[in-house]
Amino acid sequence: MLHTEEIDFVLHHVESTLTDEEDAKVADAMATFWMNFLRFRDPNGDPTESSPSSVWPKYTMKQDQVLAIRNADDLKVVQKLKFDECEFFMDFTKKSLEEDFN
Amino acid sequence: MESGAFAPWVTQPMGLARTVYENAASIADSASLSCLQNLDTKQLYDVAQKIALVAPTFNKYAPAGFAPVADGVEIGTHPFLAIARNEVADVPVISGSNTDEGWMFTPPDMYNATEAQVNELWTNGGFPAEVLDALYFADDIVYPDVAGYSRGFFGSERAMGDYSFACGSKYVQERSEWRQGEMRAARLQPRIPRSPFIFSKCAASGPKCATCGTKRSTSGAFWQTSLATACSGKTRSHASLVPLPSTLAHSRRFARRYFSQHFSQTDK
Numbered sequence: 001m002l003h004t005e006e007i008d009f010v011l012h013h014v015e016s017t018l019t020d021e022e023d024a025k026v027a028d029a030m031a032t033f034w035m036n037f038l039r040f041r042d043p044n045g046d047p048t049e050s051s052p053s054s055v056w057p058k059y060t061m062k063q064d065q066v067l068a069i070r071n072a073d074d075l076k077v078v079q080k081l082k083f084d085e086c087e088f089f090m091d092f093t094k095k096s097l098e099e100d101f102n
Numbered sequence: 103m104e105s106g107a108f109a110p111w112v113t114q115p116m117g118l119a120r121t122v123y124e125n126a127a128s129i130a131d132s133a134s135l136s137c138l139q140n141l142d143t144k145q146l147y148d149v150a151q152k153i154a155l156v157a158p159t160f161n162k163y164a165p166a167g168f169a170p171v172a173d174g175v176e177i178g179t180h181p182f183l184a185i186a187r188n189e190v191a192d193v194p195v196i197s198g199s200n201t202d203e204g205w206m207f208t209p210p211d212m213y214n215a216t217e218a219q220v221n222e223l224w225t226n227g228g229f230p231a232e233v234l235d236a237l238y239f240a241d242d243i244v245y246p247d248v249a250g251y252s253r254g255f256f257g258s259e260r261a262m263g264d265y266s267f268a269c270g271s272k273y274v275q276e277r278s279e280w281r282q283g284e285m286r287a288a289r290l291q292p293r294i295p296r297s298p299f300i301f302s303k304c305a306a307s308g309p310k311c312a313t314c315g316t317k318r319s320t321s322g323a324f325w326q327t328s329l330a331t332a333c334s335g336k337t338r339s340h341a342s343l344v345p346l347p348s349t350l351a352h353s354r355r356f357a358r359r360y361f362s363q364h365f366s367q368t369d370k
Contacts, residue, residue: 001200003207003267006104006290030290034196041194043286059275059285066198066275066287081289085237085261086269092229093110093269097180100115100163101172 010034025072103197108182108270112170114163115180119171125153182270185277195278197271198288204262208255215254224261234261 008017012031014024033043033056040046044053056067057077068078106112114122129152130145132138141149150168163169172179184190212220217239221231238257245256271287278285 001202001290002205003200003203003263004105006198006200009290037194037196037286041284043196056286056288059278059287061276061279064276066289068289078289082264082268082272085264086272088233088237089265089269090273093182093265093273094186097110097183100118101180101183 006030022071026069029072029075030069103195103274104199104267104271106267106270108185108274109266110180110182111163113172113177113180114169115172116174118163119173122153122168129153182273185274188277188280194284194286195274196286196288197274198290199263199268199271200290202259202263203267204259204264207262207266208259212258213250213255214252215258216252217254217257220254220258220261223258229261237261 007013009023009027009030012027014027018024018027036045037043043056046052055075057063057065059065064080064083065077066079066081068076068081070076126149127133127138130138130141130149132141153168170177178184178189179187212223215223217235221235221239224234225231234257238261239253243257245253245260275285275287
């Protein structure tokens with residue numbers, strides 16, 4: 001999944017770019033998440049419903065949960081994704097920016 | 103929020119911007135600001151292309167020559183530092199990244215790079231080789247098996263993606279705990295062979311676009327070269343680079359359908 005490729009999924013370009021059936025299903029799921037977010041401030045949908053969806057949990061630092069979207073039927077909440085890599089790069093970036101901007 | 107909104111190059115410090123200006127004036131043979139302001143688009147574009155090759159203007163803040171400047175008026179500081187100081191709007195956000203963000207920024211001569219070559223390259227860029235080696239080339243790390251691409255390439259591509267995109271997103275996600283606005287984090291990772299850019303779009307015969315490379319300045323050249331090589335010389339059709347009116351119309355139709363389904367029931 002390359003840089004910028006999420007755009008076609010979020011904007012639901014199933015009639016042009018995403019002609020593959022599986023891709024179209026991912027686009028359905030993603031566009032719906034984003035539209036729900038616009039409307040309810042929650043990608044899962046209406047949080048006031050009697051049994052609201054909880055597919056995509058809120059991010060907390062302790063849980064460090066990310067929704068990994070691989071297929072429309074493979075939406076998985078994963079923990080500590082890129083934890084070690086980002087400990088290193090966030091620290092590297094912060095130090096070098098502080099040096100140059102302050 | 104994706105696409106390196108907190109990567110180094112989204113804002114440059116004022117001191118560097120002055121150097122960029124001086125280089126631009128020198129390259130354009132312009133003695134004054136008003137002279138620079140009178141250049142037409144083509145001339146400015148040529149200046150930007152040349153600036154990207156002149157040290158120190160080619161660096162992490164301005165890989166394409168020009169970049170927004172922290173001038174203390176429109177932009178206070180670098181967005182990454184603004185987040186660090188909690189000087190950001192308190193609103194809900196979706197933030198995320200894709201698996202292979204670094205691919206198109208990794209030039210074709212790296213496709214078969216060895217791990218040793220990659221470690222050397224990153225060390226020259228100021229990153230400690232032993233850290234990169236441990237993070238990206240440990241024995242238990244599995245990379246996709248794609249013909250024509252080495253393990254070294256994938257390690258470098260992932261490191262580039264993390265440095266430029268994924269870890270900026272993660273930083274925003276972590277800092278969101280300071281605020282009331284909720285954060286949702288996403289990772290988009292369909293299998294690589296499904297990638298519409300490289301594997302299906304390139305195979306299809308589309309109209310060749312000779313101007314794609316000029317659309318995106320320096321990184322655009324990289325982008326086009328990488329894709330062209332990956333597609334065995336076939337240039338990707340322009341249709342997948344820029345949303346055409348038909349795809350925008352479709353997005354609007356999807357939005358209308360969404361709202362008619364959801365709003366007709368509860369929001370009269």
